[in-house]
Amino acid sequence: MNIVKENQIVYSQRIRAGRRTYFIDVKPTRADDYYISITESKRCYRDDGDGFYYEKHKILLYKEDFNKVAEGLQQVIQHVKQELMPDYDFEAFDNPDDDYEQQQPEKTPSFKSKKPQEDKYDSFDEIRENLKW
Numbered sequence: 001m002n003i004v005k006e007n008q009i010v011y012s013q014r015i016r017a018g019r020r021t022y023f024i025d026v027k028p029t030r031a032d033d034y035y036i037s038i039t040e041s042k043r044c045y046r047d048d049g050d051g052f053y054y055e056k057h058k059i060l061l062y063k064e065d066f067n068k069v070a071e072g073l074q075q076v077i078q079h080v081k082q083e084l085m086p087d088y089d090f091e092a093f094d095n096p097d098d099d100y101e102q103q104q105p106e107k108t109p110s111f112k113s114k115k116p117q118e119d120k121y122d123s124f125d126e127i128r129e130n131l132k133w
Helices: 063-086 125-130
Strands: 011-017 020-028 034-045 052-062
Touching: 034 063, 052 063
Parallel strands: none
Antiparallel strands: 011 020, 020 034, 034 052
């Protein structure tokens, strides 16, 4: 029998998308199966201007739903691209070498009196460990 560690990640893909980062992780179940965990993480500044925190949203996707969800997501994306926003340049943000933060003007909340706190994490694993769920 395979002993599964809690929150063990067997495969992971990180997607930086502007001010958001998506983590797509494959995790094992206790029954020697696998599921996908999709986490959206967004850096937010505290109201008192003292640092920041990460706002997170998570979706768990189980193997019996992989094909249905993938097909539905593809259909919705195509509908938006072809029917709702046919003139929008979706590829404008596809260059992985571009730094979104440099392209966009910094939006500093008016309540902030200090400079933003520097990142204190050296790796994405540290970020995940320090996220408050």
